[in-house]
Amino acid sequence: MGAVMSNTPIKRIKSVSYAKWGYFFIAPFFLVYLIFHLIPLGSTIYNSFFENYRSGLSQIGPKFVGFQNYITLFQNGELPKYAWNTLVIWMMGFVPQILVAMLLAVWFTSYRLKLKGQPFFKTVIYMPNLIMASAFAMLFFLLFSAIGPVNQFLIQAKILSDPLRMEESTTLTRSLIALMNFLMWFGNTTIVLMAGIMGIDQSLFDAAQVDGAKPRHVFYRVTLPMLKPIVLYVIITCMIGGIQMFDVPQILTNFTGEPNRIAMTLVMFLNKHLQSKNLGMGGAVSVLIFLITAALSILVFQSMTKEMRAANQQRKQFAKAEKEAK
Amino acid sequence: MEAQKAEKNTIRFGSARLTVSRTFCYIVLAFLTVLCLFSFYMLAINATRQHGAIMTGFSWLPGKSFLFNAKNLFEDTNIPTLRAMANSLFVAGSCAILTTYFSAMTAYGLHAYQFRFKQAAFLFIMLVMMVPYQVSTLGFIELATKMGMMDTYWPLILPKIAAPIVFFFMKQYMESVLPLEIVEAARVDGSNEFHTFNRIVLPMIKPAIAVQAIFAFVENWNNYFIPALIINTNDKKTIPILIAQLRSADYMKFDLGKVYMLVFIAIIPVMIVYIFLSKFIIKGVTMGSLKG
Structure with a gap:
């Protein structure tokens, strides 16, 4: 290549097009995405319109049934129930998560409080995020089972006479899942919100302080309004994460979502169909989960590109003003 | 003179309030720390106790059977x-x-x-x-x-x-x-x-x-x-x-020492690596969250 270039006139070198290299560099991503994500997504959608499952030893279908799988899902009430479970458990974990994270983010960034030991606390609260969710759920199962250390302690300390049983208590099972989700994610949210607060123009806080605003007012009038886009981003991405909730309830309830399947989430339901090779129903559940996440993704996408569009527009206006000035 | 005194008082009063709110912050942070670490502490304790000991009762203190449990687990085909x-x-x-x-x-x-x-x-x-x-x-x-x-x-x-x-x-x-x-x-x-x-x-x-x-x-x-x-x-x-x-x-039939040991192996190595790299990792989370 070097030899070719040295023979061509200088003018030509400048106009050498490197565009093909752009395609070369992005090709692996798009090839892999096409093969392992897009084509499977297409065949998942395709499958959702067929009756196709195993009943004992005999294979039923594949037979085209239109929207029958979707209708069945809603009619027998399974899907709405599991969607509701997912929503309730997610909310039970997420509400304390964002409130605690907001509180900690404000404390950690406060010049007034100047809290000591911040690196230590940040390290501790972020740690559960990296823990294997399935192992964490297994650990909670061991700790909170009827013969586990928590019940042993409560009984030895004469606080309880009978052990608390997950298998019997809807509230306990759901609360434990929510608690694990909370522990795994509040540290992460704290760090994201902190980054957001530190990105706010310091002069706004200084001005508020000069005006004699109380910390509470600074929070509601300055921090929160400026932080709105990031809070929105956190809420939507956490919702998308919540829809995917699987490892923790799956292991904690031993794949069943018991008692009374109140801990059966959408993805656990999907997994059940994948395990039993019910391609029609599995496909329909997948498509519904896809539609929910797609709607939420578009919101994230808009909030992220909005900033870029705004920046672009600003640049254009600036360029225009410069031209006019000339 | 009077004005100075009054100012001093408000400062002292202000700093007293600050101490109160700081103490409150530390109490909440300590509580969250305990909440985060409790389950891992119990994991470490029970991974060092034998099945019989785990079944008979609760303990705040570690046992001596860490290697015994590890050996048992590794030998289980x-x-x-x-x-x-x-x-x-x-x-x-x-x-x-x-x-x-x-x-x-x-x-x-x-x-x-x-x-x-x-x-x-x-x-x-x-x-x-x-x-x-x-x-x-x-x-x-x-x-x-x-x-x-x-x-x-x-x-x-x-x-x-x-x-x-x-x-x-x-x-x-x-x-x-x-x-x-x-x-x-x-x-x-x-x-x-x-x-x-x-x-x-x-x-x-x-x-x-x-x-x-x-x-x-x-x-x-x-x-x-x-x-x-x-x-x-x-x-x-x-x-x-x-x-x-x-x-x-059917976990009731299982040696709980082994079960705790497996969970220990799944969790603790990542935790140790994390402790050494935590500053770096948290910086990474911060970088990733700054968008646009």
Whole structure:
């Protein structure tokens, strides 16, 4: 290549097009995405319109049934129930998560409080995020089972006479899942919100302080309004994460979502169909989960590109003003 | 004089209030710390106690049977723990390498070159960034079956080449640290474009690669949903699959020392590595969250 270039006139070198290299560099991503994500997504959608499952030893279908799988899902009430479970458990974990994270983010960034030991606390609260969710759920199962250390302690300390049983208590099972989700994610949210607060123009806080605003007012009038886009981003991405909730309830309830399947989430339901090779129903559940996440993704996408569009527009206006000035 | 005194009083009063609110903050933080660490503390305690001791009662203090439990677990042929650790390391390591290398490559392609579908390609990746992999898993399993990849590691590793979120992080990072003048200088020196990427660009974005490699490794070390659907053979199972298997077995019949030990092995190594790298990792989370 070097030899070719040295023979061509200088003018030509400048106009050498490197565009093909752009395609070369992005090709692996798009090839892999096409093969392992897009084509499977297409065949998942395709499958959702067929009756196709195993009943004992005999294979039923594949037979085209239109929207029958979707209708069945809603009619027998399974899907709405599991969607509701997912929503309730997610909310039970997420509400304390964002409130605690907001509180900690404000404390950690406060010049007034100047809290000591911040690196230590940040390290501790972020740690559960990296823990294997399935192992964490297994650990909670061991700790909170009827013969586990928590019940042993409560009984030895004469606080309880009978052990608390997950298998019997809807509230306990759901609360434990929510608690694990909370522990795994509040540290992460704290760090994201902190980054957001530190990105706010310091002069706004200084001005508020000069005006004699109380910390509470600074929070509601300055921090929160400026932080709105990031809070929105956190809420939507956490919702998308919540829809995917699987490892923790799956292991904690031993794949069943018991008692009374109140801990059966959408993805656990999907997994059940994948395990039993019910391609029609599995496909329909997948498509519904896809539609929910797609709607939420578009919101994230808009909030992220909005900033870029705004920046672009600003640049254009600036360029225009410069031209006019000339 | 009076005014000065009054001012002093308000300052003292102010600082007293500050002490109160600080104390309150520390109490809440201490509570959260205990909440975060309690379960891991109990895990460490019970991993060092024998089955009989765990069954008879609760203890705040560790036992002496850590090695006994470890030996028991490693010798149990139904739970090939060491094998599963090696498998998990292999899968997570391969995923981390592929994800970071190809994401950097994609980001570089969209950062350094002008071509017709550049904008469209970028918008596409942004749009699919949040689509969960679970929704295409059904078709994915079908595909893996047709390609004869079931019960192999290929379906766990190869798809990681396309990682939109890692790509986005790399792209952001390149925009802040990689001036295109350097690429042009390399061109003038006669460096091939691919060579430039490997020898000049990659070293310049090392911090981003390191952070994303850690995250990718941890994510795949912890991954359970897809591996559980793909892997069947006992010898190929990864740690999360073994844990799920142990949960579904009748655990009352199990040696609890062994069960705690397996969970310990799944959690504690990651925790120790994390403690050493925590500053670096938390910085990475912060960088990733600063968008636009």
